[in-house]
Amino acid sequence: NAGVTQTPKFRILKIGQSMTLQCTQDMNHNYMYWYRQDPGMGLKLIYYSVGAGITDKGEVPNGYNVSRSTTEDFPLRLELAAPSQTSVYFCASSLRTENTEAFFGQGTRLTVV
Amino acid sequence: AQSVTQPDIHITVSEGASLELRCNYSYGATPYLFWYVQSPGQGLQLLLKYFSGDTLVQGIKGFEAEFKRSQSSFNLTKPSAHMSDAAEYFCAVGGWHNDMRFGAGTRLTVKP
Numbered sequence: 001n002a003g004v005t006q007t008p009k010f011r012i013l014k015i016g017q018s019m020t021l022q023c024t025q026d027m028n029h030n031y032m033y034w035y036r037q038d039p040g041m042g043l044k045l046i047y048y049s050v051g052a053g054i055t056d057k058g059e060v061p062n063g064y065n066v067s068r069s070t071t072e073d074f075p076l077r078l079e080l081a082a083p084s085q086t087s088v089y090f091c092a093s094s095l096r097t098e099n100t101e102a103f104f105g106q107g108t109r110l111t112v113v
Numbered sequence: 114a115q116s117v118t119q120p121d122i123h124i125t126v127s128e129g130a131s132l133e134l135r136c137n138y139s140y141g142a143t144p145y146l147f148w149y150v151q152s153p154g155q156g157l158q159l160l161l162k163y164f165s166g167d168t169l170v171q172g173i174k175g176f177e178a179e180f181k182r183s184q185s186s187f188n189l190t191k192p193s194a195h196m197s198d199a200a201e202y203f204c205a206v207g208g209w210h211n212d213m214r215f216g217a218g219t220r221l222t223v224k225p
Binding site: 107 | 147154155158215217218
């Protein structure tokens, strides 16, 4: 059972470049989330989705975009990379949004130079 | 708005010794509380959760946590630390994942 799979694991971007972080889950979860993890800051929610075609902003959405065309996939797009977006990004999914655990991918370490 | 404080950035214990990781939260209603563990290069894995009922919660890997409403705390404990427990631990509070707040994390080192 693969769970939540993120690609790539590592990436270096130049300022102004764009990229898409891929996330897919095979647990048929409706709810999916993108977090960023900065040292000493815990995890901050960037965007979330409650089902295919439905997305909403989290705590720190600026500079990012998402889409959810299928239940399985929830890609995160960075259009104009900035050094402030250097972080570790985690995708997660859950069966419901309340009273249940989230399953996390292994993360993508992104450096913007 | 809810928030979580993990007062200890780094804790070191000896193998076989007991350990306690502290978590204090702020939440307007009855909180849902979680402890996650992150091993190096890995995603977060749920250790245990509290929603209601018995305030002492058992988790995986021999961990447990006690919800103390009067102290707004949810501390994680284990009676005997193992080398494999070395990792980063995150406390989280919230009822809805889109409204969940994570603490900054506590890094646990276990000495032989």
